[in-house]
Amino acid sequence: MTASQVNSFRTGPDERGHFGIYGGRFVAETLMPNILELEAAYAAAKADPAYQKEMDFHLAHFVGRPSPLYFAERLTERFGGAKIYFKREDLNHTGAHKVNNVTGQIMLALRMGKKRIIAETGAGMHGVATATLCAKFGLPCIVYMGAVDVERQQPNVLRMKMLGAEVRPVTSGSHTLKDAMNEALRDWVTNVSDTFYCIGTVAGPHPYPAMVRDFQCIIGNETREQMQAAEGRLPDSLVACIGGGSNAMGLFHPFLDDRSVEIYGVEAAGHGIPSGQHAASVAGGRPGVLHGNRTYLLMDADGQITEAHSISAGLDYPGIGPEHAWLNDMGRVKFLSATDDEAVAAFQLCSQLEGIIPALEPAHALARVFDLAPKLPKDHLMVVNMSGRGDKDLDSVAAFLESKKKK
Amino acid sequence: MSTRIEKRFAALKAEGRAALVTFTMSGDPDYATSLALAKALPKAGADLIELGMPFTDPMADGVAIQAAGLRALKGGQTLIKTLAMVRDFRKDNDDTPIVLMGYYNPIYIYGVDRFLVDAKAAGVDGLIVVDLPPEEDVELCLPALKAGLNFIRLATPTTDDKRLPAVLNNTSGFVYYVSIAGITGSAAPDATKVGAAVARIKRHTTLPVAVGFGVRNAESARAIAAGADGVVVGSALIDVLRANLDADDKAGPNLVKAVTDLVSDIAQGVRSAGKVAAK
Numbered sequence: 257m258t259a260s261q262v263n264s265f266r267t268g269p270d271e272r273g274h275f276g277i278y279g280g281r282f283v284a285e286t287l288m289p290n291i292l293e294l295e296a297a298y299a300a301a302k303a304d305p306a307y308q309k310e311m312d313f314h315l316a317h318f319v320g321r322p323s324p325l326y327f328a329e330r331l332t333e334r335f336g337g338a339k340i341y342f343k344r345e346d347l348n349h350t351g352a353h354k355v356n357n358v359t360g361q362i363m364l365a366l367r368m369g370k371k372r373i374i375a376e377t378g379a380g381m382h383g384v385a386t387a388t389l390c391a392k393f394g395l396p397c398i399v400y401m402g403a404v405d406v407e408r409q410q411p412n413v414l415r416m417k418m419l420g421a422e423v424r425p426v427t428s429g430s431h432t433l434k435d436a437m438n439e440a441l442r443d444w445v446t447n448v449s450d451t452f453y454c455i456g457t458v459a460g461p462h463p464y465p466a467m468v469r470d471f472q473c474i475i476g477n478e479t480r481e482q483m484q485a486a487e488g489r490l491p492d493s494l495v496a497c498i499g500g501g502s503n504a505m506g507l508f509h510p511f512l513d514d515r516s517v518e519i520y521g522v523e524a525a526g527h528g529i530p531s532g533q534h535a536a537s538v539a540g541g542r543p544g545v546l547h548g549n550r551t552y553l554l555m556d557a558d559g560q561i562t563e564a565h566s567i568s569a570g571l572d573y574p575g576i577g578p579e580h581a582w583l584n585d586m587g588r589v590k591f592l593s594a595t596d597d598e599a600v601a602a603f604q605l606c607s608q609l610e611g612i613i614p615a616l617e618p619a620h621a622l623a624r625v626f627d628l629a630p631k632l633p634k635d636h637l638m639v640v641n642m643s644g645r646g647d648k649d650l651d652s653v654a655a656f657l658e659s660k661k662k663k
Numbered sequence: 664m665s666t667r668i669e670k671r672f673a674a675l676k677a678e679g680r681a682a683l684v685t686f687t688m689s690g691d692p693d694y695a696t697s698l699a700l701a702k703a704l705p706k707a708g709a710d711l712i713e714l715g716m717p718f719t720d721p722m723a724d725g726v727a728i729q730a731a732g733l734r735a736l737k738g739g740q741t742l743i744k745t746l747a748m749v750r751d752f753r754k755d756n757d758d759t760p761i762v763l764m765g766y767y768n769p770i771y772i773y774g775v776d777r778f779l780v781d782a783k784a785a786g787v788d789g790l791i792v793v794d795l796p797p798e799e800d801v802e803l804c805l806p807a808l809k810a811g812l813n814f815i816r817l818a819t820p821t822t823d824d825k826r827l828p829a830v831l832n833n834t835s836g837f838v839y840y841v842s843i844a845g846i847t848g849s850a851a852p853d854a855t856k857v858g859a860a861v862a863r864i865k866r867h868t869t870l871p872v873a874v875g876f877g878v879r880n881a882e883s884a885r886a887i888a889a890g891a892d893g894v895v896v897g898s899a900l901i902d903v904l905r906a907n908l909d910a911d912d913k914a915g916p917n918l919v920k921a922v923t924d925l926v927s928d929i930a931q932g933v934r935s936a937g938k939v940a941a942k
Contacts, residue, residue, distance in 0.1 A: 272798065280798075280799060281796060281798045281799065282767060282794040282795065282796075282799060283722075283796060284722065284723040284793050284794060284796075284817070284819075285796050285816070285817045285819050285821075285822060285830065285841070286819040286820075286821050286844050286845075287821075288797075288798070288821075288826070289821045289822065289826060290821070428726070428729055429719065429720065429733075434720065435720075438720050438721075441722040442722060442723070442724075442846045445722075445723055445844065445845060445846055446844060446845040446846060446849070447844075448821055448844045449821075449844070544768045544771060544772060545766075545767045545768045545771055546720060546768060547720075547722070548794075553768075555768070557772075558741040558742055558743075558769055558772065559718075559742070559768045559770070559771065559772030559773065560717075560718065560719045560736060560769065561719045561720050561768070
């Protein structure tokens, strides 16, 4: 099937959790009853107006939504092309888009009577969001974090601990996000009856990719209304960074059937795709099965998962959400990539021109905006998802710049 | 058409005892050692052999088996070599059933159809693929059954009576009952509870039920064997293997003997459980 034959890009997944060939439920039998229970509980909650109403309340009063749609005037002037808007997810409580999803999942965990919350985290933003909601609702919280990430994201480790969460450094495999996810799955297999696994991105076994997407769609839904109010029409293009891809899916999904809207996902190219040291699963990977779903993955010829590399801990994952994999194959979303160098340059420029220190993750999206925008007409409306703030990355960026000086 | 697995369980049933199923990781710590160990296992008392197919991200395994897989990969093991190892094993053993156990991605990347042809030709009898629940049967289970291989499914304490029929449907050879909700190498299960769980599964199937997870020595093997058709031991063997590696993870001179000594000991435990299981 090609894009022109599809009536809607928004109907997936099917009842077995598939987006085309992607997605599915590739988990150990121990977890299957839980996954089916979660699927049923989420379907019931989704149909319950009281659940939605309570979530809206917390999103407004605790998270601080709606987040602004901000006209980035000086960057627009600098590039002299498309009119650049930022969707300010960095202004949410906890500093990133992650909290939208966590609010939904923790309220679902409460409805299901689960007594213990586990999560994996890469950059720490999902871990902080989970620790925050667990503190608010009085739930014990255990966050698995690769030992390498614990090292490079210390501020977030301290935040999680202050919020009362237990951070468990993961020293198996490559000590990063994929290993944290393995460890969280092992915990879940072991503590299956009382534990809710709060996954941070649009990946994992069905229903997670669809559920996390639904919680993040508030980003795109607000953008739609806000752009209508600001410019009286839809945006012409959307740009977001993609690790697992939850911020991107949240922005993209409400616009998938508006064919006039061009959509760009930006993966982390690390030291460059040809170097092999990157985290660009679409550009440098192929379809395989890991962490409960079929999707694009980085691997060797034997099907062994290879280590991703990115300066951004949040993008340092060898896979991508299955719905993104499908949207790539359908040609609805164009996948680009940005290197560590390009992301750091964008990080600096955005900080200095807009007074907004972006997280390293959306700095990857900005890097591509900087070469897309100048080629576009002045009436082209471009929305970039400013998915998180960069306070957590100052040490990493300073160290990176220092090491460049020495070379 | 009865497979090696079916024949072996039928023979042991006639003998009135449970089967000892051993798990070792193919290629751990290197091809030659791992093959020598596999070849020595039947003589030490292993009735069925499970060979792990190493994978970088074994989400249901504890530290011992995770490390074994990584050692094997570091030693250059691939799925191609695991199949070669089965062929080498079959050169002088045509009756011990071999079950390959692992995760789906390496098989998916090898190509399902090609893998089934090559596995069958190599002398593989059954497959256990941890991350393929019944919901994903079209991926590998149905093609494997069609190719004449047994597809052995895991049942767990969380698999309730409502779900058991779905799990048992399309399962063949035997049922692998994972005795605790947890990862491999976890604490010993309560033998009484295990017996009750096996009885519950047997109400739904005529297949033999082998029990794994938490079996570490002759005593725990005997307790489990008394209430099951088979006992699986894995992490305990791998712990002994690891204790016989040098600082660079190279095999020590006594490795095969040390592991097979424990297998002999556990086999005694299984055999001493006697005819209880047959009832």
